[in-house]
Amino acid sequence: xxxxxxxxxxxxxxxxxxxxxxxxxxxxxxxxxxxxxxxxxxxxxxxxxxxxxxxxxxxxxxxxxxxxxxxxxxxxxxxxxxxxxxxxxxxxxxxxxxxxxxxxxxxxxxxxxxxxxxxxxxx
Amino acid sequence: xxxxxxxxxxxxxxxxxxxxxxxxxxxxxxxxxxxxxxxxxxxxxxxxxxxxxxxxxxxxxxxxxxxxxxxxxxxxxxxxxxxxxxxxxxxxxxxxxxxxxxxxxxxxxxxxxxxxxxxxxxx
DNA sequence: TCCATTAGTATCCTTTTTGATACTACCATA
DNA sequence: TATGGTAGTATCAAAAAGGATACTAATGGA
Numbered sequence: 269x270x271x272x273x274x275x276x277x278x279x280x281x282x283x284x285x286x287x288x289x290x291x292x293x294x295x296x297x298x299x300x301x302x303x304x305x306x307x308x309x310x311x312x313x314x315x316x317x318x319x320x321x322x323x324x325x326x327x328x329x330x331x332x333x334x335x336x337x338x339x340x341x342x343x344x345x346x347x348x349x350x351x352x353x354x355x356x357x358x359x360x361x362x363x364x365x366x367x368x369x370x371x372x373x374x375x376x377x378x379x380x381x382x383x384x385x386x387x388x389x390x391x
Numbered sequence: 392x393x394x395x396x397x398x399x400x401x402x403x404x405x406x407x408x409x410x411x412x413x414x415x416x417x418x419x420x421x422x423x424x425x426x427x428x429x430x431x432x433x434x435x436x437x438x439x440x441x442x443x444x445x446x447x448x449x450x451x452x453x454x455x456x457x458x459x460x461x462x463x464x465x466x467x468x469x470x471x472x473x474x475x476x477x478x479x480x481x482x483x484x485x486x487x488x489x490x491x492x493x494x495x496x497x498x499x500x501x502x503x504x505x506x507x508x509x510x511x512x513x514x
Numbered sequence: 515t516c517c518a519t520t521a522g523t524a525t526c527c528t529t530t531t532t533g534a535t536a537c538t539a540c541c542a543t544a
Numbered sequence: 545t546a547t548g549g550t551a552g553t554a555t556c557a558a559a560a561a562g563g564a565t566a567c568t569a570a571t572g573g574a
Contacts, residue, residue: 277416277490278486278487278491279415279490280416281491281493281494282493283415283416283486285493289531293403296400296402306549306551316534318552318553319531321551321552337551340550341539341540341541341542342541342542343552344550345551345552352493355489358485359482359485360402363401363405367402369478370404370405370408373475412561428521428522429521439562439563440521441522441562441564463520463571464520464572465518465572466519466522468522
């Protein structure tokens with residue numbers, strides 16, 4: 269006799285919503301502060317405009333982020349976490365810590381920071 | 392003036408290792424007990440043999456799971472978490488809880504369980 | 515002798531994801 | 545008048561991921 273699953277695992281519910289290559293990183297950046305589209309794009313250095321737009325739309329649809337459009341020219345759009353989005357932050361914090369520990373354990377721990385080590389630049 | 396990142400975010404280190412469609416779910420199943428290949432495959436109902444093999448190889452390479460081959464016929468291979476793999480479990484537990492809360496908050500909470508609700512079958 | 519079993523490989527093909535590029539509107543400034 | 549800046553869309557092409565199928569070894573049992 270053996271046990272078998274005929275249930276919907278809630279880990280995979282979470283993966284459906286914050287999984288993928290970009291969503292966690294977007295939420296993680298927004299957990300520090302509200303950001304504009306272009307600021308997010310600079311922080312996620314490898315993301316293309318198309319991907320960022322797509323992922324933001326999905327996060328908005330799923331109720332994790334809020335999109336605020338200012339009626340200005342040039343356009344300004346600010347993204348921030350909703351309460352639902354805030355509730356993901358503890359998971360991200362654990363992931364951040366685990367990643368650090370992993371790098372240390374595997375001796376790759378050179379020059380890594382969890383929160384931005386920042387260089388100031390002109391905007 | 393604005394802050395910009397020139398660092399390697401450790402959230403993305405974690406994503407590189409346990410991200411993707413299957414790895415978290417594999418680790419989650421193995422957190423309950425050591426499982427054979429075919430047992431894992433049955434628990435991850437949608438995974439193909441190819442995908443499961445591939446993901447297990449990567450998890451083994453990254454030091455999260457242990458692969459024990461028994462010299463028997465037909466072959467028997469058992470997968471279990473290493474200490475490094477165990478250290479991921481708290482993240483998975485949070486994800487499990489978050490998924491549950493999300494379903495409740497969005498009123499989709501019918502018939503969902505985090506740990507297997509089990510039906511016994513012949514093996 | 516033939517079949518079932520397990521844990522895979524190998525191959526080919528399809529689907530999905532991702533990337534690159536060009537284009538838009540609107541206003542301010544040089 | 546031309547240029548720059550923001551936050552996008554639209555389109556096509558390339559790359560990656562995933563799926564289907566066939567195949568393997570070695571043994572026990574019908």
